[in-house]
Amino acid sequence: MSSLGASFVQIKLDDILFYENCGGGSFGSVYRAKWISQDKEVAVKKLLKIENEAEILSVLSHRNVIQFYGAILEAPNYGIVTEYAGGGSLYDYLSSAKSEEMDMGQIMTWAMDIAKGMHYLHMEAPVRVIHRDLKSRNVVITAEKILKICDFGASKFHSHTTHMSLVGTFPWMAPEVIQSLPVSETCDTYSYGVVLWEMLTREVPFKGLEGLQVAWLVVEKNERLTIPSSCPPSFAELMRQCWETDAKKRPVFKQIMLTLELMSKDSQLPDQCNSFLHNKAEWRCEIEATLERLKKLERDLSTKEQELKEREQRLKMWERKLVEQSNTPLFLPVAAKICEESFYESRTEESNSAEMSCQITAASNGEVDGVNLQAMMKGFGNIFSMDLTGPVMHSGIQINMQAKQNSSKSTVVREGKKINAALRRGFFDWSEDSD
Numbered sequence: 001m002s003s004l005g006a007s008f009v010q011i012k013l014d015d016i017l018f019y020e021n022c023g024g025g026s027f028g029s030v031y032r033a034k035w036i037s038q039d040k041e042v043a044v045k046k047l048l049k050i051e052n053e054a055e056i057l058s059v060l061s062h063r064n065v066i067q068f069y070g071a072i073l074e075a076p077n078y079g080i081v082t083e084y085a086g087g088g089s090l091y092d093y094l095s096s097a098k099s100e101e102m103d104m105g106q107i108m109t110w111a112m113d114i115a116k117g118m119h120y121l122h123m124e125a126p127v128r129v130i131h132r133d134l135k136s137r138n139v140v141i142t143a144e145k146i147l148k149i150c151d152f153g154a155s156k157f158h159s160h161t162t163h164m165s166l167v168g169t170f171p172w173m174a175p176e177v178i179q180s181l182p183v184s185e186t187c188d189t190y191s192y193g194v195v196l197w198e199m200l201t202r203e204v205p206f207k208g209l210e211g212l213q214v215a216w217l218v219v220e221k222n223e224r225l226t227i228p229s230s231c232p233p234s235f236a237e238l239m240r241q242c243w244e245t246d247a248k249k250r251p252v253f254k255q256i257m258l259t260l261e262l263m264s265k266d267s268q269l270p271d272q273c274n275s276f277l278h279n280k281a282e283w284r285c286e287i288e289a290t291l292e293r294l295k296k297l298e299r300d301l302s303t304k305e306q307e308l309k310e311r312e313q314r315l316k317m318w319e320r321k322l323v324e325q326s327n328t329p330l331f332l333p334v335a336a337k338i339c340e341e342s343f344y345e346s347r348t349e350e351s352n353s354a355e356m357s358c359q360i361t362a363a364s365n366g367e368v369d370g371v372n373l374q375a376m377m378k379g380f381g382n383i384f385s386m387d388l389t390g391p392v393m394h395s396g397i398q399i400n401m402q403a404k405q406n407s408s409k410s411t412v413v414r415e416g417k418k419i420n421a422a423l424r425r426g427f428f429d430w431s432e433d434s435d
Helices: 003-007 052-057 090-094 097-101 104-124 186-201 211-220 233-242 253-264 269-277 280-325 332-337 373-380
Strands: 016-025 028-035 040-047 068-074 077-083 139-141 147-149 342-350 354-362 397-405 409-414 417-423 428-434
Touching: 016 040, 040 068, 052 068, 052 077, 090 097, 090 139, 090 186, 104 147, 104 186, 104 253, 104 269, 186 233, 186 253, 186 280, 211 280, 233 253
Parallel strands: none
Antiparallel strands: 016 028, 028 040, 040 077, 068 077, 139 147, 342 354, 342 409, 354 397, 409 417, 417 428
16 A cells, blocks of 8 residues: 555444445445444445545545545455535436526535535645546535535546546546546546536436447537527536537636636626526427437447448458459450450449459450450350350460459440440340440
């Protein structure tokens, strides 16, 4: 254990009386409990082992960050003991009927609580911390209705690394975190914007979409949560800034705190905000319409992926058949009839199943023997099943053949005559016309 953990208060397992399970954090379940010797209600997060979270919490102290009391280090019973927030998580509160009582004052106070706690973690704590998993489930409400940030299981000391593994929950995660790219403090800014959206709309982010679907939409399609048109402009602008794709363009929490202070002085904002909060029926359809569009977009993608997969399988099957035939001199009956200085070329015009490209150059001397163009074309025969027992290639004739995917139409050119042949699986249909 590192030196950061040297000041741990080690709490005995038999000094804890466990009550009900009150939720799951990252990497562990959380229980309401009583610290018997201190006669104190606490929250205990059971873990498989003690790692970063205890180290981080042991050096933190802020009104808006959960207070760490100690750790249980009796294998295999490891746990972190913190203060208990009787109001439950912010997520649960926003999902309850009580959230309908929210007004602008409460939202502004809670938005500032979270911003202050995050600013402390980023800039003022003894060890600077990037949370990486800020979401409404990891914000708890005390009996005095003060918000506190908790669950540091995914956090990293800023001085240790800026490259993060994939953690967190997709709807709250910044694009760079989803992609496991190097991150800065402003990955928490992105998550903060989602929490602010939750408080304003009292909706579940990207409801009805799976995590990987959300990840694809956010990263590949640059989609964001819908900000209703009637949302107060100052809140809308703050959320858009938090969700910038370029992490450097997002505000740090010091800037967010200053923005919230300015907003609190706007005399028009309370009426705008309260009107928005209490007229949810008027704008909720905008969020639902966006969700339906995103679900259709994802379904269309899945359908397209399946179609491409089936098409790829068909092409591979055709490729195998063509490769099997490419070792057979398909055009020898034609080559045997060629005389004088002749040139034939077959080239693809459009592609649908398989491409056969053949170039024949004959430099031998002789006569046509009266064989017309139609008779010569019979040399192509049934190229997928023909029994080639005709004469061998004459001296001086060169044949270059290629079999590729994706062709069904070819053109043969000879001395101003053009023959269009439609290649099918077992036969040729052909027609002769003049240029």
